[in-house]
Amino acid sequence: MNKLENKVAIITGGASGIGNGIAKAFVKEGARVVIVDYNNEAGVQAIEELCEIQPKSIFIHADLADFSTHAMIINKTIATFGQLDVLVNNAQASRVKPLLELSTEDLELPFKTGFFPTFYLMQYAFPYLKETKGHIINFGSGAGINGDLNQAAYAAAKEAVRGLSRVAANEFGPHGVKVNVICPFGNSPGVQHWAQYKPDDFNEVLSKIPLRRVGDLENDIGKAVVFFASQDSDYITGQTLMVDGGGCRL
Ligand SMILES: NC(=O)c1ccc[n+]([C@@H]2O[C@H](COP(=O)([O-])OP(=O)(O)OC[C@H]3O[C@@H](n4cnc5c(N)ncnc54)[C@H](O)[C@@H]3O)[C@@H](O)[C@H]2O)c1
Numbered sequence: 001m002n003k004l005e006n007k008v009a010i011i012t013g014g015a016s017g018i019g020n021g022i023a024k025a026f027v028k029e030g031a032r033v034v035i036v037d038y039n040n041e042a043g044v045q046a047i048e049e050l051c052e053i054q055p056k057s058i059f060i061h062a063d064l065a066d067f068s069t070h071a072m073i074i075n076k077t078i079a080t081f082g083q084l085d086v087l088v089n090n091a092q093a094s095r096v097k098p099l100l101e102l103s104t105e106d107l108e109l110p111f112k113t114g115f116f117p118t119f120y121l122m123q124y125a126f127p128y129l130k131e132t133k134g135h136i137i138n139f140g141s142g143a144g145i146n147g148d149l150n151q152a153a154y155a156a157a158k159e160a161v162r163g164l165s166r167v168a169a170n171e172f173g174p175h176g177v178k179v180n181v182i183c184p185f186g187n188s189p190g191v192q193h194w195a196q197y198k199p200d201d202f203n204e205v206l207s208k209i210p211l212r213r214v215g216d217l218e219n220d221i222g223k224a225v226v227f228f229a230s231q232d233s234d235y236i237t238g239q240t241l242m243v244d245g246g247g248c249r250l
Contacts, residue, residue, distance in 0.1 A: 001028070001029060002029060002030040003029045003030070003226055003229075003230040003231075003232065004026055004029040004030050004031035004085075004086075004226065004229060004230060005029070005030035005031075006030070007030070007031045007032070007085040007086060007229070008031065008032050008033075008034070008077065008081040008083050008084055008085050008086070009026050009031045009032070009033050009034070009084075009085060009086035009087070009088060009229060010033075010034045010036060010073065010074075010077055010084065010086070010087050010088065010121070010125070011023050011026070011033055011034070011035050011036070011088040011090060012036045012037070012064060012088065012089055012090050012091035012117060012121070013036070013037055013090045013091030013092065014033065014034075014035025014036060014037060014043075014046065014059075014088075014090070015035060015037035015039045015042035015043040015045075015046045015059075016037070016039065016042045016046070016188075016189060017186070017188035017189055017190070017217065018090060018139075018184055018186045018188055018217055018221050018222075019035070019037070019088070019090040019091065020035075020046050020217065021186065021216070021217025021218040021221050021222040022088055022090060022217075022218075022221065022222045022225045023035050023046065023050055023057075023222075024049075024050065024053075024217075024218045024222060025218050025219075025222025025223050025225065025226050026086075026222070026225075026226065026229070027050050027053040027054035027057060028053060029226050029230070030054070031054065031085075031086070031229075032054055032056045032057055032081060033050060033054065033057045033058075034057070034058050034059075034060060034073070034076075034077050034080075034081075035047060035050070035057070035058075035059050035060070036059075036060045036062050036064070036073055036091070037059070037061070037062075037091070038061070038062065038063040038064070040061045043059045043061055044059060046059070047059035056081075058080060060072075060073055060076055060077075064091055064113055064117035065093075065112040065113050065117075067116060067117075067120060070117060070120040070121050070124055071120075071124050073121065073124075074121065074124040074125050074128070078128060083128065083131070083132055084125055084128040084129060084132065084134065085129070085132045085134045085135070085229075086134055086135050086136075086137070086229040087121055087122065087125045087129065087134070087135075087136045087137070088136075088137045088225060088229070089114075089117065089118040089121060089122070089136070089137070089138045089139060089161075090139050091113060091114065091117065092110060092113055092114035092139065092154075092157075092158075093109055093110065093113040093114070094109055094110040094113075094114075094151075094153055094154035094157070095109060095153065096150045096151060096154075097150055097152075097153075098149075098150055099150075099152040102152060102153055106153050107152075107153045107156075109153065110153050110154045110156075110157035110158070111153075111156075111157050111160070114139075114157050114158070114161065115157045115160050115161055115164070118138050118161055118164065119164060122136055122164075122168055122179075126172065126175075126177065129172075129177045130172075130175045130176070130177060133175075133176035133177065133234075134177055134178075135177070135178045135179075135180075135228060135229045135230075135233070136165075136168065136172075136177065136178065136179040136180070137180055137181070137182060137225050137228045137229060138161050138162075138164075138165045138179070138180070138181045138182075139158075139161065139181065139182060139183070139184070140158045140159070140161055140162045140165075140181045140182070140183040140240055141154065141155070141158040141183050142183050142185065142242065142244055142247060142248035143155050143158065144156070144157075144158035144159040144162070144183075145159075145183065145248055145250065146248055158183075161181065162181050162240060165179050165180070165181045165238070165240075166179075166238050169237040169238030170238065172237075173237055173238075178228075178233065178234065178236065178237040179237055179238065180228045180233070180236060180237060180238070180239050180240070180241065181239070181240040181241070182221070182224060182225060182228065182240075182241050182243055183240060183241070183242050183243065183244060183248065184215060184221045184224075184243045184244060185209070185214060185215050185243070185244035185245060185247055186214065186215040186216070186217050186220065186221045186243075187214040187215065187216060187217055188217065191214060195214075205247070208247065209244070209245040209246060209247040210245060210246035210247075211245035211246055212245070213245060214245075215243060215244065215245060220243060221243055224241060224243040228241070
């Protein structure tokens, strides 16, 4: 089980939630990971745990909404490891509000923390990913595909990421770089909070999911990302994979 042996992967938002599940799945497959997060405390704790499995993994403390961090993240990765094989653009922040109440700042938040970092990190990473014929995995959401209530800003940013990813797949494909999107449903702290405080809403959503459970961060979501990061998916690009128990159909 060393599908990512000798690979170096950047995972944004790797300090907690789905990003941390991905990081755990990656190091167990032999990858050295660079987790990027603005939560310094969670990042330091996460890297201690990851380094017990893969001692060469590192944490970069950065707020992705500060666009000047994007080149630094790629440069530090290359200075440390000399290569880049996988870029996972997972981090995202947003506010849940009815469309009619959204301010410009609300609308900008998921773009500044999700869409723009995805775009700039892909731009800066491309020269290195071209050398390794690497993989980019971006994150969409069923909320964007379904048009979930109160998610207008988030849905717009997530569908923008999917459109960007399809163009990147076409432009990067001739250079051997693959670009795919995952739309997850995973047991992150946000989902756990929702299940605890709005159990009726949560159970109604769960009742419509064919597999009737929330995805495990490492074993369900993380392993799907391992597939898109490994040579097992070398003939797949420009695709969206729903890793959500069957809850949303493309
Ligand atoms: N959890 C789900 O079921 C679900 C469903 C659909 C889509 N998604 C998508 O999957 C991805 C991960 O989701 P999650 O639930 O684990 O999210 P989360 O909010 O639990 O974790 C996001 C991580 O990103 C970090 N982060 C946020 N903004 C940042 C910034 N500006 N700079 C640096 N780090 C930042 C946070 O500190 C956190 O560690 C996101 O793109 C999300 O939109 C999740």
